[in-house]
Amino acid sequence: MIALLDCNNFYVSCERLFSPKLKNKPVVVLSNNDGCVISRSNEAKELGITMGEPFFKIKKITKNLQIEVLSSNYSLYADISDRIMSILKKKFLEVEVYSIDEAFFYLNNKSKNEIICSEIAKKILKWVGIPVSIGIAKTKTLAKISNRVIKKKSNYKNIKFKYSNVLEIKSDEDLDYVLKNTKVADVWGVGNRLSNFLVNNNIKSALNLRDSNEDFIKKEKGILIKKTIYELRNIKCYQIEKELPVKKSICVSRSFGSKIYDYEHINRALIVYVHKAVIKLIKNNLFCRSITVFLKTSRYDEKIYSNSKTYKLLEATCDIRLIWKISKDILKFLYVKAFAYNKVGIILSNFSQRKEIQQSLIGDKLKNTTVKNEIKLMNVIEKINKKFGEGKIRLLANSDHRFFYTDEEPRVSWQMKSAFRSACYTTNWYDIPKVKVK
DNA sequence: TCTGGGGTCCTAGGACCC
DNA sequence: TCTGGGGTCCTAGGACCC
Numbered sequence A: 001m002i003a004l005l006d007c008n009n010f011y012v013s014c015e016r017l018f019s020p021k022l023k024n025k026p027v028v029v030l031s032n033n034d035g036c037v038i039s040r041s042n043e044a045k046e047l048g049i050t051m052g053e054p055f056f057k058i059k060k061i062t063k064n065l066q067i068e069v070l071s072s073n074y075s076l077y078a079d080i081s082d083r084i085m086s087i088l089k090k091k092f093l094e095v096e097v098y099s100i101d102e103a104f105f106y107l108n109n110k111s112k113n114e115i116i117c118s119e120i121a122k123k124i125l126k127w128v129g130i131p132v133s134i135g136i137a138k139t140k141t142l143a144k145i146s147n148r149v150i151k152k153k154s155n156y157k158n159i160k161f162k163y164s165n166v167l168e169i170k171s172d173e174d175l176d177y178v179l180k181n182t183k184v185a186d187v188w189g190v191g192n193r194l195s196n197f198l199v200n201n202n203i204k205s206a207l208n209l210r211d212s213n214e215d216f217i218k219k220e221k222g223i224l225i226k227k228t229i230y231e232l233r234n235i236k237c238y239q240i241e242k243e244l245p246v247k248k249s250i251c252v253s254r255s256f257g258s259k260i261y262d263y264e265h266i267n268r269a270l271i272v273y274v275h276k277a278v279i280k281l282i283k284n285n286l287f288c289r290s291i292t293v294f295l296k297t298s299r300y301d302e303k304i305y306s307n308s309k310t311y312k313l314l315e316a317t318c319d320i321r322l323i324w325k326i327s328k329d330i331l332k333f334l335y336v337k338a339f340a341y342n343k344v345g346i347i348l349s350n351f352s353q354r355k356e357i358q359q360s361l362i363g364d365k366l367k368n369t370t371v372k373n374e375i376k377l378m379n380v381i382e383k384i385n386k387k388f389g390e391g392k393i394r395l396l397a398n399s400d401h402r403f404f405y406t407d408e409e410p411r412v413s414w415q416m417k418s419a420f421r422s423a424c425y426t427t428n429w430y431d432i433p434k435v436k437v438k
Numbered sequence B, C: 001t002c003t004g005g006g007g008t009c010c011t012a013g014g015a016c017c018c
Helices: A010-017 A042-046 A055-064 A074-091 A113-127 A140-151 A172-180 A192-200 A206-210 A214-221 A223-232 A263-283 A320-334 A371-388
Strands: A002-007 A027-030 A037-040 A068-070 A095-099 A102-106 A132-137 A166-168 A249-260 A287-297 A306-317 A341-352 A393-395 A403-405
Touching (some): A002 A113, A010 A074, A027 A042, A037 A042, A074 A095, A113 A132, A113 A166, A132 A140, A140 A166, A140 A172, A172 A206, A192 A214, A249 A263, A263 A341, A287 A320, A306 A320, A320 A341, A320 A393, A371 A393
Parallel strands (some): A027 A068
Antiparallel strands (some): A249 A341, A287 A306, A287 A341, A393 A403
């Protein structure tokens, strides 16, 4: 059997850990740039706040209804996630960390699955303080559905729950009932496009999908949906992937705090993202051969522009000076005056490991330093930034090789909005909560 | 007038996930 | 005024091979 653990309202739950005043109150957490609602407490859900709602549309409502609003604090959430995953990995051999708040794992103990899961949920609540739900089934897709049933109990009134936060659907009648009361759009792997197609073909529930003609749907929509249909029929198509897959691309991009027309400003934003991307590259021990830069306006604007370009190197690199030089050139190519830009970003891809780097026969003119030095250089910069603060030292935007150190906190137009950010309670020495003892 | 059959590899774009 | 960020996989079609 496969279990899926999912943290309840994860980001909100993390915020509540260090801010007890948020308990039992309606709370929402916003996406980067304070753009959309991406996590809601049960109280906020009851007040009708929907997932993905743009914040500016509900700003007034949150004030009137006294909903607590927070910017997202990813270093906090990542750290809390690590704690939960390590508890799971200690108890179970094969754990797949599927996302920041979800994990799949195998269960072997036929009769005791629910008890075992209930105990681990209790332990996580006690040790970390985060409430979780665990759905159990034969396939990943059904474990996902099982988990969903726990969170939407009122939609599944016929199901009798032994535990409040753990569920294994055991009988065929119960499974049919659950699938019948689950919309096809709520099945894992069925997105917007697919659900429109299915509903138009009179496949409205998960039960309809399970009992549909899989060959017809495969012909129209590809192999993935056929696997989903099999999984609904209790046939495993996806195993638990214990090993972390090797990265195939690294992307860093942000929406600007406000729109930018000016090339120079975009350039200064891009170098910060390039720096972050190269740090990621080195942390993963990778070298890239493709560098893509993209530039866009908001898709909600009247005058829309979106373009990208990829440069391919002859030899893989992790040298920020080379990567920046290329990125800068691409940006120059992409930039057109007269648009109100909203976002710029860099994607590194076409990776190789150090030992597999293919040396170019004719040599890369742009390259002028050895691999060893490239890594040494970036590690020193990373160390300095860790010690003195992020972004203190980085490559000069208008130079190919000079670095600079800055002591000022720049507040410029491209910086993200993050007006309601909580402290990094567990990842920054200065933010550790102080406790008063009477 | 009339021009084969069987492959591989790469890429861009679409669709999906959290 | 204001609508996230970071990924993966699949597919069709082009370009190429003999």
